[in-house]
Amino acid sequence: MGDLKLTTVEEMEAATARLLETGAKVGADAWQLRVKNQTPHCKFGEQGVCCRICAMGPCRITPKAPRGICGCDVHGIVGRNYLKFTAGGAATHSDHGREICHTLYAAQPDGAYKVKDPEKLIRIAKEWGVETEGKDIYDLAHEMAETALMEYGKPFGVQRWLKRAPEHTQKLWHDAEIEPRAIDREVATSLHMTHMGCSSKPEALVRQSLRAGLADGWGGSMCGTEFSDVLFGTPKPIDTEANLGVMNADNVNIVVHGHDPSLSEMVCEYADDPEMIAYAKSMGAKGITVSGVCCTSNEVAMRRGIPMAGNFLQQENVVLTGACEAIVVDVQCIFPALGPLSKCFHTKFITTSPIAQMPDSDYIRFDVGTAAEKAKQIVKIACENFKNRKPDLVYIPDMKQKATVGYSLEALVKTLDGVTNSQVDVTGTTKPLIECITSGVIRGAVAMVGCNNPKIRPDYAHIELMKKLIANDIVVVASGCSAQAAAKAGLMDKAAKDLCGAGLKRVCELADIPPVLHMGSCVDISRMMVLVAELAKDSGLNISQLPVVGCAPEWMSEKAVSIGNYVVATGIDTFLGVDPYVAGSSEMGQWLTEGVRDWVEAAYTVETDIEKLVDKMIDRIEEKRTALGI
Ligand code: CUV
Ligand code: SF4
Numbered sequence: 001m002g003d004l005k006l007t008t009v010e011e012m013e014a015a016t017a018r019l020l021e022t023g024a025k026v027g028a029d030a031w032q033l034r035v036k037n038q039t040p041h042c043k044f045g046e047q048g049v050c051c052r053i054c055a056m057g058p059c060r061i062t063p064k065a066p067r068g069i070c071g072c073d074v075h076g077i078v079g080r081n082y083l084k085f086t087a088g089g090a091a092t093h094s095d096h097g098r099e100i101c102h103t104l105y106a107a108q109p110d111g112a113y114k115v116k117d118p119e120k121l122i123r124i125a126k127e128w129g130v131e132t133e134g135k136d137i138y139d140l141a142h143e144m145a146e147t148a149l150m151e152y153g154k155p156f157g158v159q160r161w162l163k164r165a166p167e168h169t170q171k172l173w174h175d176a177e178i179e180p181r182a183i184d185r186e187v188a189t190s191l192h193m194t195h196m197g198c199s200s201k202p203e204a205l206v207r208q209s210l211r212a213g214l215a216d217g218w219g220g221s222m223c224g225t226e227f228s229d230v231l232f233g234t235p236k237p238i239d240t241e242a243n244l245g246v247m248n249a250d251n252v253n254i255v256v257h258g259h260d261p262s263l264s265e266m267v268c269e270y271a272d273d274p275e276m277i278a279y280a281k282s283m284g285a286k287g288i289t290v291s292g293v294c295c296t297s298n299e300v301a302m303r304r305g306i307p308m309a310g311n312f313l314q315q316e317n318v319v320l321t322g323a324c325e326a327i328v329v330d331v332q333c334i335f336p337a338l339g340p341l342s343k344c345f346h347t348k349f350i351t352t353s354p355i356a357q358m359p360d361s362d363y364i365r366f367d368v369g370t371a372a373e374k375a376k377q378i379v380k381i382a383c384e385n386f387k388n389r390k391p392d393l394v395y396i397p398d399m400k401q402k403a404t405v406g407y408s409l410e411a412l413v414k415t416l417d418g419v420t421n422s423q424v425d426v427t428g429t430t431k432p433l434i435e436c437i438t439s440g441v442i443r444g445a446v447a448m449v450g451c452n453n454p455k456i457r458p459d460y461a462h463i464e465l466m467k468k469l470i471a472n473d474i475v476v477v478a479s480g481c482s483a484q485a486a487a488k489a490g491l492m493d494k495a496a497k498d499l500c501g502a503g504l505k506r507v508c509e510l511a512d513i514p515p516v517l518h519m520g521s522c523v524d525i526s527r528m529m530v531l532v533a534e535l536a537k538d539s540g541l542n543i544s545q546l547p548v549v550g551c552a553p554e555w556m557s558e559k560a561v562s563i564g565n566y567v568v569a570t571g572i573d574t575f576l577g578v579d580p581y582v583a584g585s586s587e588m589g590q591w592l593t594e595g596v597r598d599w600v601e602a603a604y605t606v607e608t609d610i611e612k613l614v615d616k617m618i619d620r621i622e623e624k625r626t627a628l629g630i
Contacts, residue, residue, distance in 0.1 A: 003495070004490055004493055004495035004496055004498060004499075005490070006401075006463075006489050006490040006491070006496075006499075007243060007399055007401055007488060007489050007490055008489075009457065009458075009459055009460045009463060009489075011399065012243075012399070012459065012488065015244065015317075015397035015399055016032075016314075016317060018395060018397065019317050019320035019321065019395065019397070020032065020320070022320050022322060022393055022395060023316075023320050023341075023344070025393070026344040026345065026393065027344060028320070028340070028341050028344040028345075029337075029340075029341075030316050030320070030337070030341075031313065031316065031335070031337065031454060032454075034337075035454045044060045044061075044584075045581070046579075046581065046583070047078075047581065047583045047584030048077070048078040048081045048082065048580075048581035048582050048583065048584045048585065048588075049061040049074055049077055049078060049584035049585075050077070051068050051072065051077040051080070051081070053080065053194065053195065053196050054070070054196035056068075056069040056070065057069065059072075059077070061073075061074040061077060061584065070196065070197065072200050073200070074584055074585050075200075075202045075585045075586075075587040075588055076199075076200025076201070076202070076205075077200075077584075077585075078202075078581070078582050078584050078585035078588045079199075079200070079201075079202040079205035079206065079585065079587075079588050080193075080194040080199070080200065080205060081581060082205065082206075082209060082561070082580060082581070082582055082588060083190050083193060083194050083199075083205045083206075083208055083209045083212070084190070084191070084194045085558050085561050085580065085581070086190065086209045086212050086213055086558070086561050086562050086565055087186075087187050087190035087191055087194075087212050087562075088558035088559075088562075089213075089216065089557065089558035089559035089560065089561050089562030089563070090183075090186065090187055090190075090212045090213060090215055090216035090220070090562040091187045092331075092332060092558065092559050092562075093216045093220050093221045093224065093522065093523055093559055093562060093563075094152070094183045094184075094187070094215065094216055094219060094220020094221070094223075094224075095220070095355070096220070096221075096224050096259055096260055096331065096332070096523060097219075097220035097221055097222070097223035097224030097225075097227075097523065098149065098152055098220065098223070099260050099262065100223065100224050100227045100228050100231070100260070100261075100262065101145045101148045101149045101223055101227055102145070102149070102368065103227075103231060103262045103368050104141055104142075104144070104145040104148075104227045104230060104231055105141075105142055105145035105146065105149070106368040106369070107138060107141050107142075107145075107231060108138065109138055112266060112368070112371040112372040112375075113231055113262070113368065113371065114231070115137055115138065115141050115230060115231065116230070116231060116232055116233040117229055117230050117231075117233050117234050118137045118230075120226070120229050120230050120234055120410075121137065121140060121141060121144060121230045122137075122140070124144065124226055124230070125140055125143075125144055127163075127164075128144070128147065128160055130143060130144060130147060141230070144227075144230075145227070148223050148227060151182065151183060151219060151223065152182060152183045152184045152220070153182050153183075153184050153185070154181075154182045155182070156181075157181065158179040158180060158181055159179070159180050159181075159183070159214075159215065159218055159219045161218045161219060161222045161223075162179060162180075162214075162218055164218075164529075164530055164533055165218070165529075165533050165543075165570070166533055166536045166537050166542065166543065168536075168542050168543075169533070169536070169542070169543055169570065169571060172571070172599065172600055172601065173214065173569070173600075175599075176207065176210075176599035176600065177207065177211075178207055178210045178211040178214060178569060178599070178600075179211070179214070180211050180212070180214040180215035180218065180219055181215075183215045183216075183219045183220045185215075186208075186211055186212045186214075186215035186219075187212060187215070189208065189211075189212075190208055190209075190212045193205065193208055202585070202587045202588050202591050203591065203595070206588070206591045206592065206595065206596060207599075209565050210565050210566075210568070210569040210596065210599070210600065211569075212562065212565070213561075213562045213563070213564070213565025213566035213568075213569055214565070214566050214569050214570075216559075216562045216563070216565075216566055217525065217526055217529055217562075217563065217566030217567070217569075217570070218526070218529065218566065218570075220523075221522075221523040221524075221525065221526045222526040222529075222530075224523035224526070225520070225523050225524050225526045225527055226526075228261055228299065228523075229408065231261075232261055232265050232299075232303050233303050234408050234410050234411070235302035235303050235405075235406040235407070235408040235411060235520065236406050236408070236411045237404055237405070237406045237407065237411055237415065237513075238301075238302070238303075238304075238305040238404070238405060238406040239305060239402065239403070239404050240301050240305040240306065240307050240308065240402075240403050240404075240405055240487075241307040241308075241400045241401065241402055241403060242307060242308040242309075242310075242400060242401055242403050242484060242487035242488045242492070243308075243309070243310065243397075243399045243400045243401060243487075243488040244309055244310060244314070244317060244318065244321065244396060244397045244399055244400070245396060245397060245398050245399040245400030246289070246291045246307035246308070246309055246400050247289060247291055247309055247318065247321055247323055247324070247396050248286075248287075248289040248323075248396075249323050249394055249396055250285065250286040250287070251280070251285050251286055251287045251288055251289040252280045252283070252285045252287070252288045252289070252325045252382050252383050252385075252386045253289050253291065253321075253323050253324050253325055253326075253382075254267060254271060254288065254289070254290045254291075254325060254326050254327075254328060254378075254379065254382045255290075255291055255292065255293055255309055255318045255324055255326070255327045255328070256268075256290060256291075256292045256293070256296050256297065256300065256306075256328050256329075257292065257293040257294055257296060257297070257315060257327055257328070257329045257330075257333075257334060258294065258295070258296045258329045258330035258331050258332060258333070258334055258353075258356070259294070259295045259296050259299075259330060259331055259332045259333070259521065259522075259523075260296065260330045260331055260353070261296060261299035261300065261303075262330075262366075262368065262371065263296070263328070263330045263352055263353075263366050263371075263375070264292065264296045264297075264299060264300045264306075264328075264330070265299075265300065265303075266371045266372060266374075266375035267290060267328055267375050267378060267379065268290050268300055268304055268306055269372075269375065270372075270375045270376045270378075270379045271288045271290045271379050272288075273376075273379075276288060276376070276379050276380070276383065279380065279383050280383045280386065283383045283384060283386045283387055284386060284387060285383070285386045288379070288382075288383070289307075290306055291306065291307045291308065291309040291318075292306055292307070292308055292309060293308075293309055293310050293311065293312075293314065293315045293318060293327075294311060294312055294315065294332075294333050294334075294480075294481065294484075295332075295333070295480055295481075295521035295522050295523075296330060296521075297309070297484065298405075298479070298480065298483060298484065298518070298520055298521040298524070299520070299521050301403075301405050301406075301518070302405050302406045302408070302518065302520050302521075303406070305405075307400075308403070308484050308487055308488070310484065310488065311451075311452055311459070311480075311481035311484035311485055311488070312333055312451045312452045312481045312556075313452040313454070313458045313459075315327075315334070315335055315338065316335065316337060316338070316341055319338065319341050319342055319345055319347050320341075320345075321394065321395060321396045321397075322345055322346075322389065322390060322393035322394040322395060323389065323394045323395075323396055324345070324347045325346070325347065325348065325382040325383070325385040325386055325389070326347065326348040326349075326350055326378065326381060326382035326385060327342065327347060327348070327349055327350070328350045328352065328378055328382075329349075329350065329351055329352065329353075329356065329361075330352055330353050330356065330366070331353050331355045331356045332356070332557075332559070333451070333557065334351075334356055334358070336358050336359070338358070338361070339358050339359050339360025339361050340360055342360065342361075343360055345390070345393065346385060346388035346389050346390060347385075348362055348381055348382065348385055349361045349362065350362050350363075350364055350378055350381070351363050351364075352364055352365065352366035352374070352378075353365075353366065362381075364377060364378060401487060401488060401489065401490040401492075401493055402490075402492075402493045403486075403487040403490075403492035403493060403514070403518070404492060404493070404494055404513070404514055404518075405483075405487070405492060405518035406518065407477070407513075407517040407518055407519050408519070408520070408524075408527060409519075409527050409530050409531050409534070410428075412517065412519075412531070413428035413429065413430060413534075414428055415511050415512075415513055416430075416432045416433050416436075416511055416513075417432055429534070429538050430531070430534045430535045430538045430539075431538050433535065434535060434538055434539045436503075436507055437546075437547060437630075438539075438630050440473075440503065440625075440630065441473070441503035441504070441506065441507060442473055442474070442475050442503055442504055442507060443472060443473045443474050443503075443547065443618075443621055443622070443625065444474050444475075444546075444547030444548055444549075444621035444624070444625065445474065445475045445476070445477060445546075445547070445548045446465075446469050446474055446475075446476050446477075446548070446549055446550070446551055446617060446621075447476075447477050447478075447479075447525070447528045447548070447549070447550040447551065447567070447572070448462060448465065448466060448476050448477070448478040448479075448482040448483075448486070448516075448551050448552075448553075449478065449479050449480050449482050449522070449525055449528075449550065449551070449552050449555075449560075449563065450480055450481065450482055450522075450552030450553070450554060450555035450556075450560045450563070451480065451481045451552075451554060451555050451556040451557055451560060452481055452485070452554045452556070453554045453555060453556040453578055455554075455578055456553060456554040456577055456578065456608075456610070458554065459485040459488065459489070459554075460610070461553035461554050461577050461610045461613075462481075462482045462485035462486065462553060462554060463485055463486065463489045463491070464610060464614070465551065465553055465610065465613065465614045465617075466478070466486055466491055466516055467491070467499060468614045468618075469614065469617070469618070470491075470496070470499055470500045470501070470504055470515040470516065471499060471500060471501055472501055472618055473500065473501035473502075473503040473504040474504070474618065474621060475504060475507070475515060475517070476491075476515065476516040476517065477516075477517045477519050477528055477531070478516055478517065478518055478519065479518070479519050479520050479521060479522060479524050479525050479527075479528070480521060480522040480525075481554075482552070482553075482554075483516075483518045483519070483520075486516040486518070487518065491514065491515070491516040492514045492516050492517075492518055493514060494508065494512065494513065494514045496508075496514050496515055496516065497509060497514070497515055499515070500515045519531075522559060522560075522563065525563055525566075525567070528550075528567075529566070529567075529570050532546060532548060532570065532571075532572060533570075535548070541628070542571065542601065543570060543571035543572065543601075544571035544572070544600075544601035544602050545624065545627065545628060546624065547621045547622075547624040547625050547628075548572060548621075548624075549572060549573045549574065549575060549617050549620050549621060550564075550567040550568075550572045550573070550574040550575070551574070551575040551576075551577075551613070551617060552564060552574070552575075552576055552577065552578075553575075553576075553577030553578075553610060553613060554577055554578065555576065555577070555578055556578070561580050564576065564580070564604065567602075568596060568600060568602045568603060568604060569596075569599075569600045569602075570600070570602075571600055571601045571602045572602050573602045573603060573604075573605065573620055574602070574603075574604050574605070575604075575605045575606075575607065575613055575616060575617050576604060576605070576606045576607075577606075577607065577608060577610060577613055578606075578608065579606050579608065580592075580606075592604045593605060593606070605620075
């Protein structure tokens, strides 16, 4: 194992500065400039005290005007805003999950989409009590897809996946009346509650925020993860690379960006096709390089080892390299800035989803029926665009790190089994991990998730927190842009074991894993929920007793708030580095950081000082250990 030299945030910033020079040359702006134009932000908005849900407003709460025209106080306004924010996130993740179910419904043995993990499909079918015996696997896939789609709108009952939680957790949810019913219903109920003249009581708004979050994490997101695995394969450890240096100046560079793997899987498939590679060569390139940005990148990295060009706030950088022939996007977290930016270069900005349409893009509508054809068309366009590159604008920072990714729950259980060499059955258990934690070899675990946000020095919080955690023998599971920050820095290189405390280092060596484990995209935080559920069941503890916390130090999206709500509701203390626009209401603050603990045995901590944030997490983990007497 070679010596590891981490890529520092300073180095990444220097590379960005160099790319911004190219931008200045061609008259492109970038988020760094737009942040300046938007600063200072509106104080009312920041505190969550502006209400514009009816046309008597907008009403802004100040000491002199403590109530809106309808009489709503600041707590009601902040609370409604918080619930609306959550509903937006829950809707988004869940709709992504729904798209995956539709893709599964269209899977055919000779079609573009196939069932790649029939075993997992059968396992879920049995879990759901669907008859599998003697059934054709595609018939079963279609039946399961339809059953899953029903979860979105069924008139009665609660989410099927809830049964995966320990009984204690299920009881807490039931008693707190936060078991999510149909997914769409929780989103609609949230929007109903936040309509003018409905709920203005923080307790009720927070309760529904947790329920809508659970509809996401234990509903729509779980559908997204589980059925993506069925369609595209359950991730296994695989080597890849990360950071802008994965782009190749000699090749046609296609960058996939967004979230839904249905598109990126097909693009990767055709970029690998000998016919397409020959076509790229006929255009003067040496080959085709597909790399990714944001969660769609995580999806294809986990399953195919496709390299990760960057995370959220690096999306403009891929175009600024001047070497991007096409940036192909599906849904979510895509900067509308990519339209005008791509016009400053030869880059084709290709939008594909009716859900994410943007000016200055080429819209190639992608659907399951024509997926193969459209993917091929996209790859061809990129190849043909190679000749339009302006060589004097090309600069790809020489910056990349090795990463081992692909730690689905299934893979993790299998890998960690090697640690104790205990004889466990084929399906495996989390007992080896529990042994490591109880013995103190590993002190605990942190789920690091979420985006970048210019309010926090991008990637810095993710990377610094992770370094400190692993040095303290705390294993990190990561997803989303947090995982990409880790990979870009080098923390997913197995050699990063040398940055760990002695205990975690030993575990990394025995299991041959990096200390920061990539569990996937943001919908894959559902994998983390199943992991803690299994840990609780296998240890006989409640989830809230486990020395495990969640953290989103640089989050920015509505989805992240929905995630935070379901992580807390699952019994995991969650630490945020950015305030979710609730600072304006002491009552909302009280509910989120303390009140919810009575219902779900966990709560939020908001701490914008990164040093303090990490210490608070470590303290919480040690408190939990002490309470267990371990
Ligand atoms: Ni879905 S939600 S910026 S890509 S993690 Fe990345 Fe992850 Fe946030 Fe978006
Ligand atoms: Fe103002 Fe009430 Fe209307 Fe909100 S709902 S804009 S507080 S009048």
